[in-house]
Amino acid sequence: MKENQRQKQxxxxxxxxxxxxxxxxxxxxxxxxxTEIAQSAGISHGSIxxxxxxxxxxxxxxxxVFFDHLNQEINIAAKGNADMxxxxxxxxxxxxxxxxxxxxxxxxxxxxxxxxxxxxxxxxTTLSFHFDDALRREKEQGKIVALPHHMxxxxxxxxxxYYLQNRAMFAPEDSVIDRxxxxxxxxxxxxxxxx
Amino acid sequence: MRTCIACGMPMEKAxxxxxxxxxxxxxxxxxxxxxxxxxYEEKKQxxxxxxxRTQGLDEKAAEKVVVTMMKSLPAWR
Numbered sequence: 001m002k003e004n005q006r007q008k009q010x011x012x013x014x015x016x017x018x019x020x021x022x023x024x025x026x027x028x029x030x031x032x033x034x035t036e037i038a039q040s041a042g043i044s045h046g047s048i049x050x051x052x053x054x055x056x057x058x059x060x061x062x063x064x065v066f067f068d069h070l071n072q073e074i075n076i077a078a079k080g081n082a083d084m085x086x087x088x089x090x091x092x093x094x095x096x097x098x099x100x101x102x103x104x105x106x107x108x109x110x111x112x113x114x115x116x117x118x119x120x121x122x123x124x125t126t127l128s129f130h131f132d133d134a135l136r137r138e139k140e141q142g143k144i145v146a147l148p149h150h151m152x153x154x155x156x157x158x159x160x161x162y163y164l165q166n167r168a169m170f171a172p173e174d175s176v177i178d179r180x181x182x183x184x185x186x187x188x189x190x191x192x193x194x195x
Numbered sequence: 196m197r198t199c200i201a202c203g204m205p206m207e208k209a210x211x212x213x214x215x216x217x218x219x220x221x222x223x224x225x226x227x228x229x230x231x232x233x234x235y236e237e238k239k240q241x242x243x244x245x246x247x248r249t250q251g252l253d254e255k256a257a258e259k260v261v262v263t264m265m266k267s268l269p270a271w272r
Binding site: 072076079114115118119121122124125126128129131132149150151153154159 | 196203204205207213228245246248249250251252256258260261263264
């Protein structure tokens with residue numbers, strides 16, 4: 001069915017709010033107010049609540065947009081039975097495009113509602129699924145150390161998260177991923193692969 | 196790309212679909228041996244095992260994650 005003018009305008013305003021929110025969450029974190037988001041989007045404060053019932057719903061939608069993109073790219077990369085190195089490279093490339101947003105998310109996740117925290121782990125199942133698959137294939141070839149898959153998965157996330165969360169110490173004026181991408185991937189692979 | 200209505204997994208190749216049948220809207224992991232789709236409870240328990248095995252979550256926390264995840268999937272809305 002063809003979209004009428006009113007529906008088009010509604011969709012565009014919703015997109016504008018979401019885009020402004022994502023920029024502000026990346027720049028200033030998840031404590032920004034809906035008043036500030038409305039100002040940045042160039043709309044009235046009340047308009048936000050026509051499109052998002054609560055501030056939490058807006059935050060959830062922004063996180064959903066981020067993970068939809070990340071997970072789609074991971075799914076595409078994993079299509080041809082990507083090996084672990086390919087998977088890690090794609091993962092960091094996508095994070096790089098939204099590095100500030102992701103850093104604020106993992107740093108502030110414990111301040112967000114329980115259901116948002118649960119969603120974060122639900123979104124991560126796409127990565128954990130392909131990670132598990134790549135580990136299984138490399139284990140069959142005798143390449144991977146004998147550690148449980150969840151431990152190997154969490155070791156990777158811990159490493160990436162530690163660098164991102166401490167950007168001020170690791171890359172105060174740069175992108176952490178730009179600076180450490182190769183070292184993170186090669187070091188992790190050396191840790192999990194048998195020598 | 197089509198995705199499984201019961202777990203969200205992308206389905207591309209015939210073997211990704213239940214019974215290798217691209218006419219199905221659920222994947223090989225969500226089908227029972229006879230090809231029918233698993234019930235809500237069966238899928239929930241399978242996903243809890245999957246999340247626990249691949250992310251190492253506490254079982255009760257894994258259940259909350261899975262219930263939240265399933266709410267967003269077309270088969271369980």
